[in-house]
Each structure stands twice: as C-alpha cells, then as structure tokens.
Amino acid sequence: MPHDGNVTGEMLRRILAERQGSFVSGEEIAGRMGISRAAVWKRVRALREEGFAIQGARGTGYRLTETPDRLSEADLRARVRPGGPWAAFAVLGVTDSTNSRAMEMAENGAPHGTVVVADAQTGGRGRLGRRWISPPGKNLYVSLLLRPDVPPAGAPLLSLVAGVALADALEAMGVPGTLKWPNDLFLGDRKAAGILAEMASDPDRVRHAVIGVGINVNMEPEDFPPEISGRATSLRVRAGHAFPRAEVLARFLDSFADRYGEFLAGGFAALRDGWDRRDFLRGRRVLLRRGRVEGWGVAEGVDPEGALRFRPDGAASADTVHSGEILEFVR
Ligand code: BTN
Numbered sequence: 001m002p003h004d005g006n007v008t009g010e011m012l013r014r015i016l017a018e019r020q021g022s023f024v025s026g027e028e029i030a031g032r033m034g035i036s037r038a039a040v041w042k043r044v045r046a047l048r049e050e051g052f053a054i055q056g057a058r059g060t061g062y063r064l065t066e067t068p069d070r071l072s073e074a075d076l077r078a079r080v081r082p083g084g085p086w087a088a089f090a091v092l093g094v095t096d097s098t099n100s101r102a103m104e105m106a107e108n109g110a111p112h113g114t115v116v117v118a119d120a121q122t123g124g125r126g127r128l129g130r131r132w133i134s135p136p137g138k139n140l141y142v143s144l145l146l147r148p149d150v151p152p153a154g155a156p157l158l159s160l161v162a163g164v165a166l167a168d169a170l171e172a173m174g175v176p177g178t179l180k181w182p183n184d185l186f187l188g189d190r191k192a193a194g195i196l197a198e199m200a201s202d203p204d205r206v207r208h209a210v211i212g213v214g215i216n217v218n219m220e221p222e223d224f225p226p227e228i229s230g231r232a233t234s235l236r237v238r239a240g241h242a243f244p245r246a247e248v249l250a251r252f253l254d255s256f257a258d259r260y261g262e263f264l265a266g267g268f269a270a271l272r273d274g275w276d277r278r279d280f281l282r283g284r285r286v287l288l289r290r291g292r293v294e295g296w297g298v299a300e301g302v303d304p305e306g307a308l309r310f311r312p313d314g315a316a317s318a319d320t321v322h323s324g325e326i327l328e329f330v331r
Pocket of ligand 1: 096099100124125127128130140142143183184194195196212213215
C-alpha cells in the first residue's frame with residue numbers, strides 16, 4: 001500500500017522515539033514500514049528538515065536525539081485540565097500579534113475562553129508601544145480572549161490576575177519568580193515575561209478583554225538583541241534546562257482558570273497574598289511615570305484593589321496609583 005510522506009514520516013518518528021535515543025537499524029525500519037532502505041533515508045532527511053535531530057551511522061542505523069518543540073491544538077487540549085473555561089484553541093504558525101488576532105476574533109464573535117497562540121510574531125507588541133521580541137520555536141506568545149462580567153475599571157486587574165497565575169504555574173515547575181507591578185514577571189533581577197491587556201468596552205461593562213502574555217521560555221543568552229540582553233532572561237537560562245512550551249502553556253492556563261475564578265468571586269483581594277509574597281518592587285526606590293509626570297520615590301506594595309502604593313521622595317505618606325509605569329528601579 002502506498003504511503004504519503006506525512007504518514008511515513010510520523011511512523012518513522014514513532015519507531016525512533018520508541019527506542020528513546022538508541023540506534024535502530026535501517027533494515028528494521030524498512031521492514032516495519034514496508035518501504036525500501038533508500039525510502040527510509042529520504043524520510044530521515046525530511047524529518048531533519050522539520051527540526052528533528054537524527055544521527056545516522058553506517059551499519060548501525062539511526063537514532064533520534066532531539067525533537068522540535070511544536071505547539072498543536074490536540075496536544076494542548078490533552079494537557080489542559082478538563083472542565084476549565086478554555087473553549088477554543090487557535091494555534092497559529094507566524095502571525096503579526098496574537099493580541100491583534102484575538103481582538104479581531106472577539107469582534108467576530110469568538111467565545112469567552114478562546115486561546116490564541118503563535119509559534120512566532122512579526123509585530124509582537126509590548127507596553128508603551130515597545131516591540132516584543134518573538135522568534136519562532138523558542139517562546140510562548142499567547143492571548144486569552146475573555147468576556148468577563150466586570151465594569152471597565154476592573155479590566156486592567158486581569159493582567160495582575162494573569163501575573164499571579166503565571167508565577168504560580170512557574171513556581172510549580174521549579175522556577176519561582178517575582179512580580180513587578182503592574183505587568184512583568186522577573187526571574188532574579190531580569191524580566192522573563194510581560195503582559196499586555198487590551199479591551200473593548202461599553203460605558204458600563206467590558207465587551208471583551210484580551211490578555212496577551214509573552215513568556216521567554218527557551219531563549220538562550222545569545223538570542224536576545226543587545227538592547228535588552230542585560231535586562232532579559234528566560235526559563236531556560238534561569239533553570240539551566242529547556243521546557244516543552246506546551247507544558248508551560250497548559251500549566252499557565254490551568255492556573256489562570258483557578259485564579260480567574262477567585263478574582264471573579266472575591267476581587268483582587270482574593271489574590272493579594274499570591275502577589276505580596278512575590279512583590280519585586282516593595283521597598284525599592286523606583287522612577288514612576290503617571291500620565292506625563294515622572295518622579296522618584298519608594299514602592300510600598302500593592303493594595304487590595306491592585307493599585308501601587310507609592311511614596312514620592314519628600315512626601316510623608318504614600319499615594320494610591322491605579323495606572324502608571326515603572327521606568328527605572330534601583331537594583
Ligand atoms: C510588555 O512587557 O511590554 C508586554 C509584552 C506582551 C507580549 C505579548 S506576546 C503575546 C501578545 N501579543 C502581543 O503582540 N503582545 C502580547
């Protein structure tokens with residue numbers, strides 16, 4: 001029976017994976033697949049082009065030493081805890097920005113709980129109009145489409161919810177981090193993930209919110225462009241080993257589902273402990289920008305409403321800052 005390339009490629013991948021890194025002879029593979037040894041060689045070449053590392057030694061056969069870290073809908077569905085809010089997964093190859101895709105999908109009626117994830121972004125967006133470095137095969141670029149029943153003023157808190165959820169998930173995977181108000185996750189004193197929340201709302205309610213999360217998963221130090229290399233890191237750099245992206249994403253989605261439920265029931269106050277014990281800024285001198293005004297002072301933690309407590313230099317007491325940016329901090 002003739003086989004098409006995908007089917008034989010998948011069979012070959014399974015035969016090699018079964019042996020967990022040991023050599024399998026070309027003769028055995030050819031016999032099991034019902035194809036010639038020359039055809040086996042062709043399939044090996046095709047798998048290598050897809051990113052599989054396969055060693056071939058004359059007389060010994062082939063062995064699989066590395067599998068590409070792919071994202072697929074079926075794999076994500078299998079890894080995410082059943083019964084959660086995740087209604088649909090859009091797994092994209094290259095896109096401009098998963099946030100833009102998710103906002104578009106929301107306008108076209110996509111349901112609450114749609115997850116948009118891409119292998120790479122050509123126009124990844126960060127806060128303050130910055131770009132988000134988004135090379136293929138290494139990291140997670142994901143946007144969660146939510147239709148929460150909260151007033152517009154409550155929507156920005158969703159990015160704090162996402163921060164706590166991400167920190168919980170990473171901690172459970174052995175990579176404890178800290179949270180820098182309002183939207184960054186740090187490993188040590190470097191940023192490893194950022195969150196960009198966007199929304200469309202009517203005067204009294206949020207129509208939809210998109211929570212975009214960029215996580216540097218398997219970036220190596222040399223993958224970071226020079227302008228951020230002194231400030232950025234990845235899970236891989238911090239932990240000293242690679243992480244399957246689908247696993248990181250699934251653990252984050254499970255954790256977000258829990259934290260989101262707690263937030264809807266009890267507001268940010270319900271998550272405050274999870275924030276407080278990881279507060280990167282508490283007690284640090286920071287340069288804060290509020291609108292057009294910038295000033296140095298001390299960060300004094302986050303209140304039950306998710307606002308930053310900031311005591312400007314020379315002031316006797318702290319202000320409550322609902323929106324702003326930390327431009328610099330003392331390490
Ligand atoms: C920041 O720290 O400035 C926020 C970065 C947010 C990046 C993510 S990657 C997935 C989603 N799509 C985007 O274009 N941006 C967010």
